[in-house]
Amino acid sequence: MSASTSAWRLLLRSPVAVAGLGALGLLVVLALLGPVLVPYGANAVDVTRALQPPSGAHWFGTDDLGRDVLSRVVLAARASLQVSVVSVSIALVLGVALGLVAGYFRGWADAVAMRVVDVLFAFPVMLLAIAIVAVLGPGLTTAMIAIGIVYVPVFARVTRASVLGVREEPYVRAAVAIGAGPLRIIRTHVLPNVTAPIIVQTSLSLAFAILAEAALSFLGLGIQPPEPSWGRMLFDGKGFTGSWWMSVFPGLAIFVTVLAFNLVGDGLRDVLDPRQRSVLESRRDR
């Protein structure tokens, strides 16, 4: 309890992590208040003003249908953030659980879990998504579940690889020797010691999830047009190389989001590690 509050305080003391948290906070605010803030509607089509470069009236320019890019970038924040966070959460929970079980118990549990993961790996993303769409119908929820399941193998493998190392550590053997059960050992000794690579993988996956959503919606399986999403906007801008603003601004939005997740992830990784924590604390003392 005291450890977690002090970790939180330390996180707030790291300028980098605070910058990341600030950017994420801003994104969340934009996502929630977007409809009230933006100057134009997401689908305010005005073909007479199509493909205009950035100007006083349209800061980020307009797209091929004359829609305001700024408004669409802001309004897309909600869907894009939601897709990335929810789908990665699904992947994280399932993948880490599988990886922990497979890596710690080895034997048949490992064999079964890893075969399941291999099968998932073998499925093309789209095929899997189409299968899920067949059951649930197209839409945001389907996209999130599909992307989530697609990323389970990555988390499972990253986790398992780290667990294989940690389970051989003398401190895990020491816990076995005092009679601790496997669940307790996984919870108190293994999981805390494999967080660093998982956090790194989470930051990476969040970015890929935004792009995966774009691919799905392009096939009509994700967010349904004309509702905006960053990935979709990036995708649509590809055909208009002269109108760079169509893809640069949604791309920038993805970049800032991913960077923010990365900064917070790095900060978290450091404050969760007692060794790094005391380095941070000693810096404060000076």
Added chain:
Amino acid sequence: MTPDDASTTDRPLLSVRDLSVRFPAGREGRVRRWVHAVEGVGFDVERGRTLGLVGESGSGKSTIGNALTGLVRATSGTVHLDGTDVLTARGRAARELRRRIAMVFQDPYASLDPRRSIGATIREPLDVHRLLASRAQRAARVAELLDLVGLPAQAAQRYPHELSGGQRQRVSIARALAADPDLIVLDEATASLDVSVQAQIMNLLRRLQRELGLTYLFISHDLAAVEHMSHRVVVMYLGRLMEQGERSGLYERPAHPYTQALMSAIPADDPAVERTRERILLSGELPSPVDPPSGCVFRTRCPLAIDACADHVPPVHLDVDHTAWCLRTDAALAGRAPR
């Protein structure tokens, strides 16, 4: 209270009989191959005393410690702790044995979880075995244990990387004591510490034994440390017993050629003595534990070996409490190797 209470006083706390541990080593054709890590080992540990288990790498000494604490499974043999069968226990009984046999590991850097505070580390046996009901009681016990091993109470809030090697090994000892065990297995517990710190830890262990009546199994490659710590000593080589006896008898009159070679390998303190003394140098290399020599496993390197050593190894009782598994104890004791 069990009906056979009367007998508990004179039976040894730990009794190991004919213990073997084998690990699979792949196949050769149709034949399954085994690493013979420990073969037919037996010894007793008396309550309140220290048994020293000494040998080089590959001797199987650490495997025995691991078998006692459930880290490896024994292939055959029996181990009794105060009458309870250690090897066949399952479920609750096995968990209770984990409480009664505690272990301190060699590497104080690696055997403490870097992410858990010292307090949480020492408390873990109490948590696992649900020993003290309230949080306050457990915290008090941790403070008491820290004091016992000579660490300040504030150490509970620290993390392993903030302590020195010696302090960490004190933490490991405190943790081993936490659940009030009957036997503590010390597996090379001082080997990776600096000389000056080794002495601190050995003094601490002996003080704790005096004050709390602890029973130790002291596993080490260091003959001098074993002599200092133990009441009784077992010498092992390639998974087998070589010699066993009370400390004074074994160290004053080592009767097995291997024990003699081990003692001879330790450099003398005085450089003048070291440069002139006669040493027994072992030839050759440790045989493979997958395919150990027949008869006496030491015979391939023994300066006194004769043909008969390939056939059998009799236990030779040199004294009431001193046994060597060797055909050539007479020659060894005479101190001369006929070529």
Added chain:
Amino acid sequence: MSTTTAALAVEDLHVTIGRGARVARIVRGVSWSVQPGQTLGVVGESGSGKSMSVLAATGLAPATARVEGRAFLDGTDLLGLGPGELRRTRGRGLGFVFQDPMTSLNPLLTVERQITEGIEEHLGATRRAARTRALELLEMVGIPDAARRLEAYPHQMSGGMRQRVMIAIALACEPTMLVADEPTTALDVTTQAQILDIVRELQERIGMGVVWISHDLGVVGGLADEVVVMYGGQVLESAGVQTLHDAPAHPYTRGLLGARPRLGRLREELVAIPGAPPDPRALPGGCVFYERCPIKAERCAHEVPPLAEVAPGHLARTFCTEER
């Protein structure tokens, strides 16, 4: 001990890692020298700077370390050489043996290749001549069935055999100096005894100088002519090996001798040195051993004792030479 005739001599060596408030002063003004054919034992606990002082002197300190001072190999200042020249000089003149023979050997090369590599590179020998020399070296370090062993890979050998191979590699170019950093620490005692024997014998035969770094005074005792005792980055005592055993002058050396249990000499309590070695990032103002010293003379708290001669050829960094 003269620098000009020495096989290897170190003068006022300093090594620091990091900067600012967290700077670690690992070696602080260390000087010693080894005459040709002589053995110097460098003894200390972990963190004493014993390994770093020798590595830094031979240009093997990690890239993050700052090294100051001078180190003469046969009269050439190694620390004044450029990288290429340093590598050539070191390759010819110095042989190294480290603690862990498994990680010091390349697992993908045969023993033969690892030995001949240096011979071809530094002596310009042909493949065939190098092979003959490799065979000769393996026989010299007591490896039975040497011709067959040439074809072996490191993982096919025991720890003791691998360390012999390391010694063979170190001696391949007939160096002036053999530098051995805890070469027997990872080995069993009976194997250690074999290795010590081989080194003793080789030294008599070849007459090279040896620096033997160890945490164990006992190991050094049978091998060294002179011993340097290091602690907290400084030399606390240096003397002939017999003098150091018979009449240690520094409380730390006496502590080290008393702390070790010894065969056949039972004591109720070992004379432990309390506390732990100092943190090189937070060294005390006075004597570096003050905190743990049994004497704790008052002036030692704020004044660093100089390394002074207590007897001819016997130096100790202490004010308390009379007290025993």
